Amino acid sequence: xxxxxxxxxxxxxxxxxxxxxxxxxxxxxxxxxxxxxxxxxxxxxxxxxxxxxxxxxxxxxxxxxxxxxxxxxxxxxxxxxxxxxxxxxxxxxxxxxxxxxxxxxxxxxxxxxxxxxxxxxxxxxxxxxxxxxxxxxxxxxxxxxxxxxxxxxxxxxxxxxxxxxxxxxxxxxxxxxxxxxxxxxxxxxxxxxxxxxxxxxxxxxxxxxxxxxxxxxxxxxxxxxxxxxxxxxxxxxxxxxxxxxxxxxxxxxxxxxxxxxxxxxxxxxxxxxxxxxxxxxxxxxxxxxxxxxxxxxxxxxxxxxxxxxxxxxxxxxxxxxxxxxxxxxxxxxxxxxxxxxxxxxxxxxxxxxxxxxxxxxxxxxxxxxxxxxxxxxxxxxxxxxxxxxxxxxxxxxxxxxxxxxxxxxxxxxxxxxxxxxxxxxxxxxxxxxxxxxxxxxxxx
Amino acid sequence: xxxxxxxxxxxxxxxxxxxxxxxxxxxxxxxxxxxxxxxxxxxxxxxxxxxxxxxxxxxxxxxxxxxxxxxxxxxxxxxxxxxxxxxxxxxxxxxxxxxxxxxxxxxxxxxxxxxxxxxxxxxxxxxxxxxxxxxxxxxxxxxxxxxxxxxxxxxxxxxxxxxxxxxxxxxxxxxxxxxxxxxxxxxxxxxxxxxxxxxxxxxxxxxxxxxxxxxxxxxxxxxxxxxxxxxxxxxxxxxxxxxxxxxxxxxxxxxxxxxxxxxxxxxxxxxxxxxxxxxxxxxxxxxxxxxxxxxxxxxxxxxxxxxxxxxxxxxxxxxxxxxxxxxxxxxxxxxxxxxxxxxxxxxxxxxxxxxxxxxxxxxxxxxxxxxxxxxxxxxxxxxxxxxxxxxxxxxxxxxxxxxxxxxxxxxxxxxxxxxxxxxxxxxxxxxxxxxxxxxxxxxx
Numbered sequence: 001x002x003x004x005x006x007x008x009x010x011x012x013x014x015x016x017x018x019x020x021x022x023x024x025x026x027x028x029x030x031x032x033x034x035x036x037x038x039x040x041x042x043x044x045x046x047x048x049x050x051x052x053x054x055x056x057x058x059x060x061x062x063x064x065x066x067x068x069x070x071x072x073x074x075x076x077x078x079x080x081x082x083x084x085x086x087x088x089x090x091x092x093x094x095x096x097x098x099x100x101x102x103x104x105x106x107x108x109x110x111x112x113x114x115x116x117x118x119x120x121x122x123x124x125x126x127x128x129x130x131x132x133x134x135x136x137x138x139x140x141x142x143x144x145x146x147x148x149x150x151x152x153x154x155x156x157x158x159x160x161x162x163x164x165x166x167x168x169x170x171x172x173x174x175x176x177x178x179x180x181x182x183x184x185x186x187x188x189x190x191x192x193x194x195x196x197x198x199x200x201x202x203x204x205x206x207x208x209x210x211x212x213x214x215x216x217x218x219x220x221x222x223x224x225x226x227x228x229x230x231x232x233x234x235x236x237x238x239x240x241x242x243x244x245x246x247x248x249x250x251x252x253x254x255x256x257x258x259x260x261x262x263x264x265x266x267x268x269x270x271x272x273x274x275x276x277x278x279x280x281x282x283x284x285x286x287x288x289x290x291x292x293x294x295x296x297x298x299x300x301x302x303x304x305x306x307x308x309x310x311x312x313x314x315x316x317x318x319x320x321x322x323x324x325x326x327x328x329x330x331x332x333x334x335x336x337x338x339x340x341x342x343x344x345x346x347x348x349x350x351x352x353x354x355x356x357x358x359x360x361x362x363x364x365x366x367x368x369x370x371x372x373x374x375x376x377x378x379x380x381x382x383x384x385x386x387x388x389x390x391x392x393x394x395x396x397x398x399x400x401x402x403x404x405x406x407x408x409x410x411x412x413x414x415x416x417x418x419x420x421x422x423x424x425x426x427x428x429x430x431x432x433x434x435x436x437x438x439x440x441x442x443x444x
Numbered sequence: 445x446x447x448x449x450x451x452x453x454x455x456x457x458x459x460x461x462x463x464x465x466x467x468x469x470x471x472x473x474x475x476x477x478x479x480x481x482x483x484x485x486x487x488x489x490x491x492x493x494x495x496x497x498x499x500x501x502x503x504x505x506x507x508x509x510x511x512x513x514x515x516x517x518x519x520x521x522x523x524x525x526x527x528x529x530x531x532x533x534x535x536x537x538x539x540x541x542x543x544x545x546x547x548x549x550x551x552x553x554x555x556x557x558x559x560x561x562x563x564x565x566x567x568x569x570x571x572x573x574x575x576x577x578x579x580x581x582x583x584x585x586x587x588x589x590x591x592x593x594x595x596x597x598x599x600x601x602x603x604x605x606x607x608x609x610x611x612x613x614x615x616x617x618x619x620x621x622x623x624x625x626x627x628x629x630x631x632x633x634x635x636x637x638x639x640x641x642x643x644x645x646x647x648x649x650x651x652x653x654x655x656x657x658x659x660x661x662x663x664x665x666x667x668x669x670x671x672x673x674x675x676x677x678x679x680x681x682x683x684x685x686x687x688x689x690x691x692x693x694x695x696x697x698x699x700x701x702x703x704x705x706x707x708x709x710x711x712x713x714x715x716x717x718x719x720x721x722x723x724x725x726x727x728x729x730x731x732x733x734x735x736x737x738x739x740x741x742x743x744x745x746x747x748x749x750x751x752x753x754x755x756x757x758x759x760x761x762x763x764x765x766x767x768x769x770x771x772x773x774x775x776x777x778x779x780x781x782x783x784x785x786x787x788x789x790x791x792x793x794x795x796x797x798x799x800x801x802x803x804x805x806x807x808x809x810x811x812x813x814x815x816x817x818x819x820x821x822x823x824x825x826x827x828x829x830x831x832x833x834x835x836x837x838x839x840x841x842x843x844x845x846x847x848x849x850x851x852x853x854x855x856x857x858x859x860x861x862x863x864x865x866x867x868x869x870x871x872x873x874x875x876x877x878x879x880x881x882x883x884x885x886x887x888x
């Protein structure tokens with residue numbers, strides 16, 4: 001469906017992204033700008049036709065921008081606006097467009113205010129950040145010093161029929177680029193490059209149903225909407241599947257609302273969130289709203305679930321403790337897992353998973369406790385318990401449930417997938433009252 | 445120094461990377477190929493001049509490859525070699541180069557063998573993967589079905605003076621692309637694009653010394669080597685600094701060896717590894733060699749350190765248990781931290797850090813125990829204990845040492861940096877016998 005979604009929005013307005021930075025071409029840092037900008041633009045109904053990465057060399061930047069302006073309605077550059085010697089994007093692009101750089105007093109004042117508010121002297125080099133190409137629109141930088149710049153290349157000598165093109169220059173640091181793009185550039189784009197018609201894009205986050213099963217589940221029930229022009233997209237990520245609805249036209253909102261309602265009814269509690277939500281964040285929010293608490297007993301995930309949970313600001317309101325009982329002795333000492341269970345069933349078993357969860361709940365005093373025990377690999381598998389075998393259990397107010405999974409992945413994918421399955425086990429219980437299953441009475 | 449390093453190798457051979465995939469332009473997945481390939485090529489002494497990302501549309505792929513061949517000696521494409529309908533790179537490039545696609549029986553057999561070894565039927569669609577552009581060199585794919593392809597565009601109608609260019613087409617899945625590039629393409633490049641002279645590139649991984657301090661420490665002592673043409677590069681990452689030596693010529697090896705020896709002598713145990721090593725991996729290796737064990741008591745890092753440790757295959761040989769005692773009650777119940785210490789000094793204090801480490805060592809029976817307690821933020825700071833305040837302690841056979849740090853970062857950077865500092869505390873002790881410091885007698 002990715003390709004369909006791509007076609008759907010292609011052609012409306014041509015956008016190209018130019019990332020600059022030798023650090024990127026040397027492979028020292030990952031180019032997160034490309035994905036972030038493309039994702040944001042897609043959500044807003046635009047499609048990026050091409051992305052180019054060039055070095056910090058002046059001629060490379062100029063050539064890339066010249067080529068971009070010859071093809072695109074909007075060219076977005078990232079990086080090279082700072083005060084250091086290799087930040088030359090501003091100068092070289094002004095030179096290429098034949099614009100003189102003018103000192104902007106307002107920008108200079110905001111730079112001084114930035115340092116004063118932090119009780120630091122103003123570095124002389126930052127003066128260059130107040131130089132603005134003639135006729136450029138200054139985009140305020142609330143997280144840093146170098147402002148963004150928007151220049152209309154008109155008449156555009158680089159483009160056939162002299163069509164107008166816009167050049168938007170963004171600073172390199174993500175914590176500066178991202179709010180600037182969301183708060184200033186996107187609103188400006190909606191005015192400068194309006195969609196002919198209404199546009200609504202909505203993503204549902206799901207777990208527990210594979211991509212092809214999800215497609216099978218909802219494609220037919222949504223066909224009257226897709227036939228009507230709504231784009232239905234699926235994106236399989238590790239341990240989750242995004243379902244995306246894109247509609248245009250006067251009734252876009254109601255079309256997407258109907259698609260969402262049908263999907264939620266059919267997929268039930270496989271739907272855990274919307275847009276950019278993560279499962280651990282939703283679980284912490286649900287627990288906090290209920291005034292309930294959580295503990296974790298991790299073996300094969302080795303602290304990964306606790307790490308994800310504690311990445312959520314405010315997690316301490318609901319998360320009490322995590323026990324990474326990697327060695328069997330730790331399972332016994334810390335969680336009170338019975339030696340006999342380990343001997344009789346082995347560390348990766350329903351009995352041990354249940355005793356770990358119940359022990360973690362008892363020791364921590366939490367309302368809920370999740371446990372996982374399995375074989376992450378690459379070694380440690382046996383014929384009856386191959387690498388990837390996992391037992392997980394959830395101990396709660398009304399009893400304990402345990403499930404088995406087989407996750408055959410590389411070590412880190414194994415950890416994330418297993419953690420996702422465990423968190424989803426809890427999410428489902430937080431969504432509906434726990435009905436203890438027949439075997440909810442301790443280990444078999 | 446990044447820029448210097450860039451200049452140093454620029455010009456030798458011009459390389460461009462073309463990534464294809466609408467998924468990438470829609471921002472659904474991160475383009476990890478770009479960084480990985482650039483990093484590998486840099487290590488091998490090559491520099492990438494430009495990277496371009498285009499959609500899966502045939503005309504976009506052809507235009508990008510045409511432009512690449514008009515500029516570069518080597519063009520590397522990723523993706524679009526699979527069996528599905530949007531995998532059209534092979535066909536469109538053959539069309540553009542005027543090469544007919546020929547059925548390759550050997551490739552077809554290896555594809556059949558791939559599925560037979562997995563007891564799965566051969567999907568009919570995979571037949572297209574056995575179609576090879578006339579005159580192309582087939583690069584075996586040991587992890588998948590679609591082979592890589594290498595085509596010499598000669599005479600190169602796209603390039604001035606008809607200079608030769610090579611086109612290397614790699615499959616999209618990283619687990620297929622990476623071994624293929626390391627095992628087949630790089631060795632081929634060293635023959636096809638040899639460095640005029642010897643080339644040695646070596647990276648030392650360091651922690652505990654900032655980038656500018658490291659530069660101050662070793663730049664002058666290495667100046668006779670840099671004056672002689674050796675490139676000295678620094679790359680500051682979160683919680684660590686890479687020091688990189690690049691030399692060319694007959695004496696490249698001895699030059700880099702001398703630079704490494706001088707740096708190791710001056711930086712001491714700030715140097716924890718080489719090339720791509722990670723601190724947690726080195727710590728696990730050292731512990732395993734000594735037959736010693738480790739436990740963790742984490743508060744503010746919330747399981748992040750345990751997660752990193754357990755990402756290392758074989759960690760179970762040395763890692764016994766981690767206690768994520770997020771709530772104070774958990775610190776008391778699980779680790780035996782004294783209520784009075786929490787009352788008198790607060791959870792973020794030297795006393796509590798020491799009691800956490802000593803408690804974790806006692807409860808787990810490990811030889812070593814690391815503890816961290818701090819204020820990750822964004823909230824929770826006080827005037828005397830601002831956000832970012834951290835106390836960490838290491839309890840070992842000869843006593844306990846505790847240190848304070850101030851890590852003012854976003855939540856995830858805070859976790860990594862704090863974890864790095866804690867692991868480095870242990871690394872330093874594993875490098876030399878622990879001499880208990882004056883205050884190594886339990887909490888003050």
